[in-house]
Amino acid sequence: MITKMHVKNFTVFEDETFEFGRNLNVIVGVNGTGKTHLLKLAYLFARLGWEAHSDGQYRGGSPPAERPWEEVFAVRASDDLRGLFMARSERELTRWGAAVAEVCAWAEADGIGFALRSGGTVETMIHSDFSYPPPNAWLDGETVLVPASDVLSRDPGLRPVLKRYAVREEQTTEALLDIVQGAPLKREHVRPELRQIVTEMHARMGGKPEVDPDGNVFIVTDEGHRVAASMAAQGHLRLATIALLLTRLTLDAGSVICWDEPEANMNPALMTAACKAILDFARAGIQMFVATHSLFMLRELHMLTKSPVYEGLDTRYVGLHRTDSGVHVTQGREDVDLGELAMLDEELRQSDRYMDLENGR
Numbered sequence: 001m002i003t004k005m006h007v008k009n010f011t012v013f014e015d016e017t018f019e020f021g022r023n024l025n026v027i028v029g030v031n032g033t034g035k036t037h038l039l040k041l042a043y044l045f046a047r048l049g050w051e052a053h054s055d056g057q058y059r060g061g062s063p064p065a066e067r068p069w070e071e072v073f074a075v076r077a078s079d080d081l082r083g084l085f086m087a088r089s090e091r092e093l094t095r096w097g098a099a100v101a102e103v104c105a106w107a108e109a110d111g112i113g114f115a116l117r118s119g120g121t122v123e124t125m126i127h128s129d130f131s132y133p134p135p136n137a138w139l140d141g142e143t144v145l146v147p148a149s150d151v152l153s154r155d156p157g158l159r160p161v162l163k164r165y166a167v168r169e170e171q172t173t174e175a176l177l178d179i180v181q182g183a184p185l186k187r188e189h190v191r192p193e194l195r196q197i198v199t200e201m202h203a204r205m206g207g208k209p210e211v212d213p214d215g216n217v218f219i220v221t222d223e224g225h226r227v228a229a230s231m232a233a234q235g236h237l238r239l240a241t242i243a244l245l246l247t248r249l250t251l252d253a254g255s256v257i258c259w260d261e262p263e264a265n266m267n268p269a270l271m272t273a274a275c276k277a278i279l280d281f282a283r284a285g286i287q288m289f290v291a292t293h294s295l296f297m298l299r300e301l302h303m304l305t306k307s308p309v310y311e312g313l314d315t316r317y318v319g320l321h322r323t324d325s326g327v328h329v330t331q332g333r334e335d336v337d338l339g340e341l342a343m344l345d346e347e348l349r350q351s352d353r354y355m356d357l358e359n360g361r
Helices: 035-056 069-085 156-164 171-180 192-205 234-248 267-285 295-305 340-359
Strands: 004-009 014-017 022-030 100-107 109-115 123-127 143-146 207-211 217-221 224-230 256-262 288-291 317-324 326-332
Touching: 004 035, 004 109, 022 267, 022 295, 035 069, 035 100, 035 143, 035 256, 035 288, 035 317, 069 123, 069 171, 109 295, 143 171, 143 217, 143 234, 156 295, 171 234, 192 207, 192 217, 192 234, 192 267, 207 234, 217 234, 234 267, 256 326, 267 288, 267 295
Parallel strands: 022 288, 022 317, 143 256, 256 288
Antiparallel strands: 004 014, 004 100, 100 109, 109 123, 207 217, 217 224, 317 326
């Protein structure tokens, strides 16, 4: 569980410290202000921390004595940075003109991070008494990032072709397809409080997602019709992705879900369902990171967190503002702490224009 992150000279961020809630984190900003970058960094640290601690190993085994775990962490961080950000080198991730970029994340008092040098090297940075294996605060659970673009309608035959010709794919797409096309868990392995999310996703879709042995995804409607993912509504596929993840991952308290633009291709009714699912995950102890630029979704999340059902969730709002000198960050425990955001103001101004038109002003 990530409680804090410091980002210096990394992509659009000059020098910012982010405080995160244990349950829900809502990141808001216009395009190009680093929402997805922040999600990917949270995913990277949660994933590295969990894989390092899982079964006392680090992706296939403990680091050999002649190769300290700090070095192994730096190598894995370098690989993940390239895969997540599709960077040809670490230098592309360094803010313009900076010689060094630093990113550190904390779980409670234990912090670990990396520094990107101008020469393209990655070095591990350690805070407090962080040691191998990582402390229990980093044990957490499985981690997944749901991208804004659909992956379920992808032809599974495309993956081996891309690998054959060494065509790079974004790492989260590969990871998500590995999960979706993997062997499903039995329903009884899904925690009861999360099972309801699956049921509600199916009700909103009017059917259930299924994956055939070749990796093709279908929506089987309540009437028994089998609809290929390529022919299904994009909004329904967003919900189907969540439903499939729940039956293929062991999501426990301490797991981390990063969801980029949940509102993409959704109508307001589906967005309402997505917001409820987000808070149900958070209430179950899963740390949620959500990036959005939807006023509707922001308001819905805020209203739901004030309801008795979700009262007491540790929530943080992060606003990303574009300025002449870069990206400015505002943050706090309430949506009002976001400050004035251009994208939200534009939606409000449109509402005012519409009312003026209807009232004949």
